[in-house]
Amino acid sequence: MLNLNMMLIVSLVMIFCGGWGFVSYHKHLLNSLLSLEFMMLGIFWLLGINMSMVGSEIYVCLFFLTLAVCEGALGLSLLVFIVRSHGNDYFKSFNLLEC
Known part of the structure; x- marks a missing residue:
């Protein structure tokens, strides 16, 4: 039972660390x-x-x-498209009117 509780805690920590990384590293x-x-x-x-x-x-x-793999492939294809069209992946250099 201890091993199962530890796995639940680790998975919740993974989710919260991913959310923290998404909020804090948004450049x-x-x-x-x-x-x-x-x-x-x-x-x-x-x-x-x-x-x-x-x-x-x-x-x-x-x-x-x-579904997670499809989401990852879609995100990677968008990243490649944006890097080819804008030259980098900074959010501050994106302009919706330039596409």
Whole structure:
């Protein structure tokens, strides 16, 4: 039981650290995307722990992981597009009228 509680605490710390990183490191798009992916990993771990405790279907975790991978691929493609069009990933240099 101690190991399970420790895993729950670690997953919650991962989610909060990802949220803190997303709020505090907002100058670069890459830092924001990495923080979001770290939060998704923590949520996936928490979901996996909860599904294993309940004993229900694990397919929900696989569906969530598929959505997280699609979100990461979309974020990476947007990052590549923005770096090619603007030259960097600073948020202060973005202008919506230039696209």
